Amino acid sequence: MKRLMAFLFSLLCSIAASAQFELQWNADVHLELTTVGSDSDYFYNEISRRHRGLNFDLAQANAMATAKFGKNWALNTQVQIERKYGLRAGLFREFDFYDVLIPRLNIEWTANNPAWKILAGRVITPFGKFYAQQNFTERDLLQTPLAYSYYTNVSETVGLVDSLGEVYRENRDWGTPLLYRLGYTNGVQWMYQLPERFSCSVSLTSLPPNVTDDQLFSSRWAVMSRVTYKPAYFLDLGASFSYSPFLKRAEWNTELEDLSGFYQTLAGFDFQLGLGYFEWSGEVIGAWYKVPVFKVEEDIYAPEEDNPIDQIFSIAAYTDLKYEFPFLPGAYAVYRFDVLDFNKTINAEEEEINWDDRVVRHALGFGYKVNAYWDIKCAVATQEVAGRDWDLSMFRLMNSFHW
Amino acid sequence: MRYLILLFFLAGISFGIAQPSGNNQVFGTVSYPHSSKKIKRGSGYNKDGTRMMHSDDPMAHPSNNIIVSLHPQSFEVEVKPMRDASITQKEQTFLPKVLPVTKGTTVYFLNEDEFFHNIYSLTPGSRFNIGRRPPGNPYPIQIKRTGLITLSCDIHPHMSGTILSLDTPYFERVDSEGRYKITSLPDGKYEMRVYYPDEKIQRRNIQINNGQLLEQHFEIKP
Numbered sequence: 290m291k292r293l294m295a296f297l298f299s300l301l302c303s304i305a306a307s308a309q310f311e312l313q314w315n316a317d318v319h320l321e322l323t324t325v326g327s328d329s330d331y332f333y334n335e336i337s338r339r340h341r342g343l344n345f346d347l348a349q350a351n352a353m354a355t356a357k358f359g360k361n362w363a364l365n366t367q368v369q370i371e372r373k374y375g376l377r378a379g380l381f382r383e384f385d386f387y388d389v390l391i392p393r394l395n396i397e398w399t400a401n402n403p404a405w406k407i408l409a410g411r412v413i414t415p416f417g418k419f420y421a422q423q424n425f426t427e428r429d430l431l432q433t434p435l436a437y438s439y440y441t442n443v444s445e446t447v448g449l450v451d452s453l454g455e456v457y458r459e460n461r462d463w464g465t466p467l468l469y470r471l472g473y474t475n476g477v478q479w480m481y482q483l484p485e486r487f488s489c490s491v492s493l494t495s496l497p498p499n500v501t502d503d504q505l506f507s508s509r510w511a512v513m514s515r516v517t518y519k520p521a522y523f524l525d526l527g528a529s530f531s532y533s534p535f536l537k538r539a540e541w542n543t544e545l546e547d548l549s550g551f552y553q554t555l556a557g558f559d560f561q562l563g564l565g566y567f568e569w570s571g572e573v574i575g576a577w578y579k580v581p582v583f584k585v586e587e588d589i590y591a592p593e594e595d596n597p598i599d600q601i602f603s604i605a606a607y608t609d610l611k612y613e614f615p616f617l618p619g620a621y622a623v624y625r626f627d628v629l630d631f632n633k634t635i636n637a638e639e640e641e642i643n644w645d646d647r648v649v650r651h652a653l654g655f656g657y658k659v660n661a662y663w664d665i666k667c668a669v670a671t672q673e674v675a676g677r678d679w680d681l682s683m684f685r686l687m688n689s690f691h692w
Numbered sequence: 693m694r695y696l697i698l699l700f701f702l703a704g705i706s707f708g709i710a711q712p713s714g715n716n717q718v719f720g721t722v723s724y725p726h727s728s729k730k731i732k733r734g735s736g737y738n739k740d741g742t743r744m745m746h747s748d749d750p751m752a753h754p755s756n757n758i759i760v761s762l763h764p765q766s767f768e769v770e771v772k773p774m775r776d777a778s779i780t781q782k783e784q785t786f787l788p789k790v791l792p793v794t795k796g797t798t799v800y801f802l803n804e805d806e807f808f809h810n811i812y813s814l815t816p817g818s819r820f821n822i823g824r825r826p827p828g829n830p831y832p833i834q835i836k837r838t839g840l841i842t843l844s845c846d847i848h849p850h851m852s853g854t855i856l857s858l859d860t861p862y863f864e865r866v867d868s869e870g871r872y873k874i875t876s877l878p879d880g881k882y883e884m885r886v887y888y889p890d891e892k893i894q895r896r897n898i899q900i901n902n903g904q905l906l907e908q909h910f911e912i913k914p
């Protein structure tokens with residue numbers, strides 16, 4: 290990592306010398322009062338129960354540089370420091386509480402007609418509305434939608450495991466959210482973009498959109514595509530698609546000879562409707578997996594003939610209603626209804642059950658922009674997981690100072 | 693009789709704020725840096741992930757948005773609201789980037805793009821939010837304070853504009869050659885101010901009498 294940072298730094302210095310160079314930066318520091326339910330966890334509701342009380346910390350910092358070379362070529366880089374896993378972080382903490390990420394490090398070629406573009410290298414996952422949630426300052430409700438952050442019973446190394454979070458809590462993994470676990474990926478992206486009207490992109494990336502691995506090349510390539518269209522000035526529509534081999538080799542899955550047949554397919558639709566001080570937006574994401582079923586009690590994979598359902602499906606949907614108060618400039622209220630559901634499958638005991646528990650979250654947020662450097666945000670959320678009496682409620686009152 | 697007294701009284705008021713006579717002139721140049729800032733605060737892209745647009749219109753360039761103003765110190769001057777003050781949003785850019793107005797002026801905001809824009813200001817004393825505004829439909833906002841009022845668009849965070857609200861009728865936009873000339877100035881003492889976008893206002897005290905032609909040069913350093 291150190292070597293990579295040194296390389297990036299020297300790269301930045303050398304491109305800074307080029308004529309058309311621009312560096313943008315921002316940083317976000319939080320002073321936050323939090324009360325969260327006793328079962329809160331990063332993997333359930335994005336915030337650890339250890340995060341209770343008063344906290345002061347750096348939430349995120351970004352540096353973005355673009356250097357243009359002539360009319361057609363450009364180099365884009367972004368370095369991001371982000372608080373890791375929502376853990377409690379006081380004034381005196383280890384640096385280990387932070388992730389240093391590189392969301393972008395790509396070469397961009399723009400055709401003479403600037404609508405056509407090709408990017409190669411590190412890009413922001415080109416599926417759905419993630420870029421709008423990438424920076425903490427842009428999250429009205431502090432949490433991201435369930436599809437982005439709730440860890441389901443599908444693991445990228447094991448497959449489908451009943452109650453995965455409880456079974457493998459200590460040693461293996463927590464499963465995966467439907468998408469954006471990392472948020473960034475490596476690959477080649479082809480784009481046609483008429484800003485504010487129409488855009489289309491097709492990307493070939495090295496990894497599925499919901500894993501943390503970060504190889505430049507892997508056998509789990511993914512093809513992703515996104516189309517956006519603005520039929521009227523008040524309406525934005527988007528559709529996304531992704532397909533990728535999903536399972537990765539680990540010491541506990543050697544029983545499976547060929548992993549290439551296991552895959553994840555995602556399809557998403559999103560919209561945003563604006564009118565005066567109102568904004569209504571939402572996203573629906575369907576995820577299909579073909580994964581092996583692992584029987585925890587017997588510590589073996591279910592034979593394929595005992596798996597009558599080899600394709601499992603999950604659907605996630607959320608909708609946001611936002612209102613800005615015209616009589617109090619800088620203030621807004623936002624409500625989100627968020628649901629994540631799973632289809633039925635046969636478990637190890639031959640019962641027909643949902644492969645994970647349905648989750649419903651209601652969230653309400655208020656915000657006030659004091660000035661260009663200071664926002665006050667308040668968010669409350671309730672989250673219910675079917676069949677569990679987990680307390681995943683959340684209250685956060687935050688002063689966000691950004692530069 | 694009562695009306696006569698009132699008339700007399702009003703005449704007295706208008707006499708009271710009558711400007712000193714004189715036909716002085718202040719002229720000169722403002723030189724400015726030719727390269728734009730390479731390092732700045734920002735988030736690098738639009739909220740919806742689309743490429744940012746920048747207008748090539750000359751009124752977007754800082755060099756066409758330098759304002760010279762003269763603020764009388766030795767006499768009071770009547771400041772009337774201006775008419776036809778407007779700012780246009782085009783290609784995700786405020787045009788002009790800086791609009792000088794007198795205090796009390798109503799500024800009309802016009803969206804000339806084919807998509808939504810918003811305008812909000814968090815400047816104390818002039819906080820407002822006009823919501824999402826469709827193409828067309830000028831939207832009026834009265835500027836009730838003096839000083840710099842920063843304009844932003846919630847949909848396109850890279851958009852930034854400024855209203856320079858002044859307590860004087862004596863001001864001018866510096867021309868594309870960097871020259872300015874302010875005429876018909878009464879005798880007296882003034883504070884001269886030069887505003888260049890995103891830089892501190894430069895100030896200088898001057899005195900002019902008897903139809904004087906005073907030359908003043910300024911240099912903006914980044």
Ligand SMILES: [Cu+2]
Pocket residue numbers: 781784808809810845846847848851
């Ligand atoms: Cu805008």
